[in-house]
Structures are given as structure tokens and as C-alpha cells.
Amino acid sequence: MTATREPYGSAPAQPLTIAQLAELAGVSTATVSKVVNGRSEVAPETRALVEGLIREHGYRRQRRRVSQAPLVELVFHALEGDYAIEIIKGVQQVAREHHLAVVVSELRHRPVAGRDWIDDVLTRRPTGVIPVFSGLTDEQCAQLAARDIPLVLLDPTGDAGSGLPSVGAGNWSGGLAATRHLLELGHRRIAIITGPGYALCNRARLDGYRAALDMAGVPVDPDLIRQGDFLVEGGLAQAGALLRLPDPPTAIFAGNDGQAIGVYQAAHAMGLRVPDDLSVVGFDDLPSMRWALPPLTTIRQPLTEMAAAAATMLVTLARGGPPPQGRVELGTELVVRGSTAPPAR
The missing domain is CATH 1.10.260.40 (lambda repressor-like DNA-binding domains)
Structure with a gap:
């Protein structure tokens, strides 16, 4: 040619x-x-x-300017359980106020969106895109920018980078509060089951755990740090390995509520009672956790409020205004229920 x-x-x-x-x-x-x-x-x-x-x-x-469809594109790495429901609720609250519909898509546990996803989004031309616990490549971000489609990251897995607004939670302070609670109950053999290594929130929660032990003068035992996957199955497998140690932990801080349920299952399989024989702390405070047996002590991550903040930033950007700030971080808090108690020994 x-x-x-x-x-x-x-x-x-x-x-x-x-x-x-x-x-x-x-x-x-x-x-x-x-x-x-x-x-x-x-x-x-x-x-x-x-x-x-x-x-x-x-x-x-x-x-x-090519007119955009009155849609908010909400993309999850995995569309599962209460976590996704709380996020959708927060986005819908804001979208409804601005007469926008919400389109939900899933990456099937992939941390980064694929080519098929970006092609579909560019065809739909939504008002804006909110990736949840997932990321986009530099090329995909450039493609959205070329079509004047704003982007706000929610609970990003990595560094959002310059120019990309994001909303997250106080993961470090949450990890600190969870571990301090167990220390104040008298636990010294405290294990942690983290999330996947690529997740920024996972690293922050682990750092908070380490900081709490350091401030209490308790040495960090590498055998008590296990990497999970934020799934029930990962919590079950890693808790089983921890509880089979010659000197097992008396408490486990799970990286999220799903893994905490896996810890419950591992303890039950080994004839241990929560919290009599093993204390457990989760992270997220999903609505169903108050009905666990026993009800789960956890760190509340304000998922609905985080989602609403991201949607508000997105609408502001779509209307040509700047976001309030590049990074919005909402606070976390300890919610004490029935899964923690002083150690038996």
C-alpha cells in the first residue's frame, strides 16, 4: 500500500x-x-x-466532543459476595443522583484488564470507568484518555501513579489495630495470612502487623507469616499449615473476612474452638460476618462509602472539573465481636 x-x-x-x-x-x-x-x-x-x-x-x-453514554463502567477483578455488593451499592447511590446507569463487568480474577475488555468499553463510551481492586495498562489508560473517558481507581492493587485519582482505605492502620487488639488480649504467637503479593493493600496491612509487634517488643517470626489469596480456600490451606506447626499460633489475623472463614474451617477440622483455643481477626467487616459462628472480630473497611467517593470523583471529572485530590483514603476501625479472647495458655 x-x-x-x-x-x-x-x-x-x-x-x-x-x-x-x-x-x-x-x-x-x-x-x-x-x-x-x-x-x-x-x-x-x-x-x-x-x-x-x-x-x-x-x-x-x-x-x-463525542457524547458519552449515561453509564458508569464498574469493573471487578472478581464479582463475588458481599464485597462486590457493598461497592455496587455505593456507586449506585451516586449514579442514581446524576441519572446514570451502572454497568458491571468482571476480569475473572485477573489483576489487569485484557484487550477484550477495553474494546468493549471503548464501544460503549461510558461517562467514566471505575476499576475495583484491579488495574489497567498504560496503553489502556491512554486509550480511555483519548476518548475523554475519565478513570478513578477504587481500592487499587498497586501504585495509582501520577494523574490517576484513586480511593482506598487505611490499610496500614487497620493492620496495626488488628494486631494491637490481639496483643492487648495477651497473645504473643500471632500469625498473619496476607493477600496476594501484587496487592498494595496487602503490603500495607502486613506492615501494620509488623509495626504493632515491633512497638510491643515482640519479635516477628517468619514462620507465622503466610501468603494467601483473599479467598476462603487460601485461608483454610494456610491456617491448616500454621496450626500444624510445632509451636502453633494462638491467634491469626486473616488478610480479609473470606480468609478468616477459612481459618474457622481449619480450626474446626482440627478440633479447635474459636475463640477458646484460637482467636481470629478478619478485615473488611462484610455484613454477613456478624452472623458467623462466633461473630467475627474484624477491621471495618467502609466499602460503600469508598465506592460513593469514587463515583463522586468520577462525575466531577466527567463534567470537566478536577477531583478534590489525587488520593482519597477513608479510615478503618476495629469491630470487636466474639472471635477473639485471651489465650488459653
Whole structure:
């Protein structure tokens, strides 16, 4: 394929539009649009041709803003249980006030959205996107920015980076409070089951755990630190390994409420009673945890409020205003119930 440059002669004083670039390259405007917006389904030689013309002549984006659909795109790494329900409730509260609908999608436990997801989003052209406990690649962020689709990260798994607003919780202070509570009850063999290594909240909760032990003068035992996956199955497996140690823990701080239920199951399988033989603390305070047997002591993460804050920031951005700040962090608090008690020995 060769470019026919006669219609324009020498480089024009003004950058070219998509239509002019398409005519010059001998391709469709849709193809040029895909190149400009970072879409992948363009042949390498065609992409190189269009990009070369853009470098030579420049590109003038149309001033007319393409109208967005009245939708908030809410994308979860996994659409499971009370965690997702609390997030959806918070986003819907704000969306309803602004006459927006909420579209929910799932990444099936992938920490980063794939190409199929971004293609669908660009087709829908939502008012904005809120990824929950997941991330986007730099290319995907650029594609959304090129379409004027704002982005707010909720409970991000990693560093949000410059220019990307995000909403999270006080994970370090939550880890500190959970461990301090167990220390104040008299526990010294305190284990922790963390979440996946890529999760920023997981590292912060672990750091809070370490800080509480350090301030109490209790050495950190590496055998009592186990990496989980924020799933019930992970809590069950890791708690079983901890409870089979020659000197097992008298208390376990699970990285979230799901893993705490796994700890309950491991204790029951080994004939141990919670909290008589083993104290357990979770993290999230999902509504169902008050009905666990015994009711779970946990760290309340204000999920609904976090989601509402993210949706509010998104609406502000969509209307052309700046977010209140780059990072909003809501506080966590200890909720004491029946799963913690002084150690039996």
C-alpha cells in the first residue's frame, strides 16, 4: 500500500484531521481512528504508515466532543459476595443522583484488564470507568484518555501513579489495630495470612502487623507469616499449615473476612474452638460476618462509602472539573465481636 500525497502537496500549516490522514494514507477513517486511539487490530505496516504521516503532518483532534453514554463502567477483578455488593451499592447511590446507569463487568480474577475488555468499553463510551481492586495498562489508560473517558481507581492493587485519582482505605492502620487488639488480649504467637503479593493493600496491612509487634517488643517470626489469596480456600490451606506447626499460633489475623472463614474451617477440622483455643481477626467487616459462628472480630473497611467517593470523583471529572485530590483514603476501625479472647495458655 502506498500513500498518495498529491492532494496536499507540501506539509500544511495546520495539522491534519482523521479524514485528511485517511485520504493521504489510502485507508478508511476507522483505520486511522484505531491507530490514533491505540487499538490493536491494525496491520503493522498500515500502523507504521499512519504514524509516519502523523509525525510528518501532525494530527488535529476534532473539537466536537463525542457524547458519552449515561453509564458508569464498574469493573471487578472478581464479582463475588458481599464485597462486590457493598461497592455496587455505593456507586449506585451516586449514579442514581446524576441519572446514570451502572454497568458491571468482571476480569475473572485477573489483576489487569485484557484487550477484550477495553474494546468493549471503548464501544460503549461510558461517562467514566471505575476499576475495583484491579488495574489497567498504560496503553489502556491512554486509550480511555483519548476518548475523554475519565478513570478513578477504587481500592487499587498497586501504585495509582501520577494523574490517576484513586480511593482506598487505611490499610496500614487497620493492620496495626488488628494486631494491637490481639496483643492487648495477651497473645504473643500471632500469625498473619496476607493477600496476594501484587496487592498494595496487602503490603500495607502486613506492615501494620509488623509495626504493632515491633512497638510491643515482640519479635516477628517468619514462620507465622503466610501468603494467601483473599479467598476462603487460601485461608483454610494456610491456617491448616500454621496450626500444624510445632509451636502453633494462638491467634491469626486473616488478610480479609473470606480468609478468616477459612481459618474457622481449619480450626474446626482440627478440633479447635474459636475463640477458646484460637482467636481470629478478619478485615473488611462484610455484613454477613456478624452472623458467623462466633461473630467475627474484624477491621471495618467502609466499602460503600469508598465506592460513593469514587463515583463522586468520577462525575466531577466527567463534567470537566478536577477531583478534590489525587488520593482519597477513608479510615478503618476495629469491630470487636466474639472471635477473639485471651489465650488459653
